[in-house]
Amino acid sequence: MRFSDCLGHDLAISIINGYIEKNRFSGGYIFSGPEGIGKKMVAKIIAQKLNCTADSDKPCGSCSSCLRIQKMQHPDVHIIENDESQIKIEDIRNIQREASFRPYEGVMKFFIIDNAHKINSEAANALLKILEEPPKDSVIILLTHKVQTIFPTVLSRCKQIRFAPLPRASLESILVKDYFLSRDTAHFLSYYCEGRLGFALKLKDSKIVQEKNGIFNSFMLSEKPLDGNYFSQSKDQLRVCLNILASWIRDVYLLKAGIKASEIIHTDRHSDLLALAHRFSFKQLDNIILQVSDSSMYLDNNINTKLLLHNLGAQLWMA
Ligand SMILES: [Zn+2]
CATH class of the missing domain: 3.40.50.300 (P-loop containing nucleotide triphosphate hydrolases)
Incomplete structure (x- = not known):
């Protein structure tokens, strides 16, 4: 180097x-x-x-x-x-x-x-x-x-x-040009990592890029409440899961508020996100965001997270 x-x-x-x-x-x-x-x-x-x-x-x-x-x-x-x-x-x-x-x-x-x-x-x-x-x-x-x-x-x-983070657009183009990532993956990582190149490089080969869509599908597009697969993970994995979930909900919220498609994190799932933006009310989304942030807090306090995530999943499914 x-x-x-x-x-x-x-x-x-x-x-x-x-x-x-x-x-x-x-x-x-x-x-x-x-x-x-x-x-x-x-x-x-x-x-x-x-x-x-x-x-x-x-x-x-x-x-x-x-x-x-x-x-x-x-x-x-x-x-x-x-x-x-x-x-x-x-x-x-x-x-x-x-x-x-x-x-x-x-x-x-x-x-x-x-x-x-x-x-x-x-x-x-x-x-x-x-x-x-x-x-x-x-x-x-x-x-x-x-x-x-x-x-x-x-x-x-x-x-x-x-040391300051890179502007997101610069990180995105570095990931595409120098690390040959697809535009969608680079776009996701530049937002998710908030301009931190080191963090993005660490995550680019991790499962997170593949799993982010799995988390979305399980929590937000499932036709039945979660089957518990997500509940056997370690605390760190659960934290990643909650962060990812928060990023999906952020996109739904902002699309509902009228943001441009290019400004969302998960550009590869624009149409699914738009459908959810029509399905949920702002009040429901506020409530879900609160649940996710509460779950993150409880995770720090060692409270029963399986139960929390179960409730969160049920709430999303019923909404
Ligand atoms: Zn030398």
């Missing part, structure tokens, strides 16, 4: 390149912006650029250093990823210890902390100490989609680089 592959992040990359060219890329950084937008990818490319062994045109992407950073197997590039739990003081102490050594083979050590908003207060204090006197040949990059919950003391010690 190279910076030229990081479509849509021109501003962030030009700021970073400005620091690198002036030899001032050191200390602490916060990359903020929505999930799945490519923050981690950019952080890894910087680590490659500063440790690449090619003579020019860095990062080359093909030297041993670049390849190992890509696979996160380089001794000078570390990533702290804690998807579920907090980032604790031991994690930061490991950074402190590692940062006290010179780079093993590269020029610069990198410590990338993903989901940095999960740093607990004890760990934040320890991190602050490193940020106050950062080792010259180490960089700490915090990645977060919740910058407002980062400890202000930590925030004040880091340079913040903001």
